[in-house]
Amino acid sequence: MSDWPLYEVFVRGKRGLNHVHVGSLHAADDEMAVRNARDLYTRRNEGVSIWVVKADFITASSPDEKDPFFAPSGDKVYRHPTFYDIPDDVPHM
Amino acid sequence: MNLEDHFDETIARDQRIEPRDWMPDGYRRTMVRQVAQHAHSEIIGMQPEGDWITRAPSLRRKAILLAKVQDEAGHGLYLYSAAETLGADRDDLTERLIEGRQKYSSIFNYPTLTFADVGVIGWLVDGAAICNQVPLCRSSYGPYARAMIRICKEESFHQRQGYELLMTMMSGTQAQRNMVQDATNRWWWPSLMMFGPPDAQSTNTAQSMAWKIKRHTNDELRQRFVDMSVPQAEKLGVTLPDPDLKWNAERGHHDFGQIDWEHFKEVVSGNGPCNEIRLTRRRQAHEDGQWVRDAAAAYAAKQQREAVA
Numbered sequence: 001m002s003d004w005p006l007y008e009v010f011v012r013g014k015r016g017l018n019h020v021h022v023g024s025l026h027a028a029d030d031e032m033a034v035r036n037a038r039d040l041y042t043r044r045n046e047g048v049s050i051w052v053v054k055a056d057f058i059t060a061s062s063p064d065e066k067d068p069f070f071a072p073s074g075d076k077v078y079r080h081p082t083f084y085d086i087p088d089d090v091p092h093m
Numbered sequence: 094m095n096l097e098d099h100f101d102e103t104i105a106r107d108q109r110i111e112p113r114d115w116m117p118d119g120y121r122r123t124m125v126r127q128v129a130q131h132a133h134s135e136i137i138g139m140q141p142e143g144d145w146i147t148r149a150p151s152l153r154r155k156a157i158l159l160a161k162v163q164d165e166a167g168h169g170l171y172l173y174s175a176a177e178t179l180g181a182d183r184d185d186l187t188e189r190l191i192e193g194r195q196k197y198s199s200i201f202n203y204p205t206l207t208f209a210d211v212g213v214i215g216w217l218v219d220g221a222a223i224c225n226q227v228p229l230c231r232s233s234y235g236p237y238a239r240a241m242i243r244i245c246k247e248e249s250f251h252q253r254q255g256y257e258l259l260m261t262m263m264s265g266t267q268a269q270r271n272m273v274q275d276a277t278n279r280w281w282w283p284s285l286m287m288f289g290p291p292d293a294q295s296t297n298t299a300q301s302m303a304w305k306i307k308r309h310t311n312d313e314l315r316q317r318f319v320d321m322s323v324p325q326a327e328k329l330g331v332t333l334p335d336p337d338l339k340w341n342a343e344r345g346h347h348d349f350g351q352i353d354w355e356h357f358k359e360v361v362s363g364n365g366p367c368n369e370i371r372l373t374r375r376r377q378a379h380e381d382g383q384w385v386r387d388a389a390a391a392y393a394a395k396q397q398r399e400a401v402a
Binding site: 006026029032039040044060063 | 111113115163164167170171174175177178183236239240247386389390392393396397
């Protein structure tokens, strides 16, 4: 099984929702990965759609630079609607 | 802030540790051991009940039992993938199990003598497992906690099908009621042992509690299980095989008798009634499946060559 790559599995719970990561599994190829994902992660109608992707193909942010990496969004309070003072009597705002 | 302080602070804030975070070696080692043993238990746990799939008394019971045993396989796989996020290798974990270098829960080293055992395993063994596992949904290690949430949802079906099976048998013939009582007698004490050694002898408890990979002590969980089981046994109409079992109004809990820890040690160290059978069958299944794994790998390699050509 060592030559069976690791796949990450994403399931769309129902129409209208995003695919969400649910776990991983090993499979010999993509097709087997989808079938195994169905048997493993959707035995009780947990999903209407499955994505699988080889774990090697995922690029992630580095945990070592967690704080600096996300720092740019930390001081931009003006990106939030609550930053702006609007009088209470302005309708539909 | 250094790495260790950052880790400690994450734990203190009751946040989860995720796979790519720095963690102390001891934490990683303990988690790998805990998750691997749990995964192995699910996989070996397929066997005692699996023995009854072909002999289930009705199509309904057979379908339920198949679904249950399939769930155990699923639980094993969720947990193996959680162990892999800590850097464990799947093949290595399988090797460690079949060579007896890593343990699984000693409860699966007992035989299932009658169909009532299937019911009692669901009621008591899965009931004890739920007691143990519900707090683990808040384990500090994220992937393990998430796997436990899925598992606990599914275990609830396991326990209920067992209890329903027993209620059905209890409303049957005297011979059937005797079977239920006999199975209860055989599984009660091993179920209490599932919570592990008493707190005074449990060497890992303090560190595991500090790391929040264990949320209650063995004795606390065992007591909770006893208190839960007593009214269930009454309702069912069976006697739990412990003359010392009685309500203690002062403590607000049931007192119960001495557990035979010498017997427990024997079973854990390989001398239970079915240790050899369980491992032999797991090894056999792994070896018999080799050609399937090889064929799938060969097919995948061929598809890949043809896609390139």
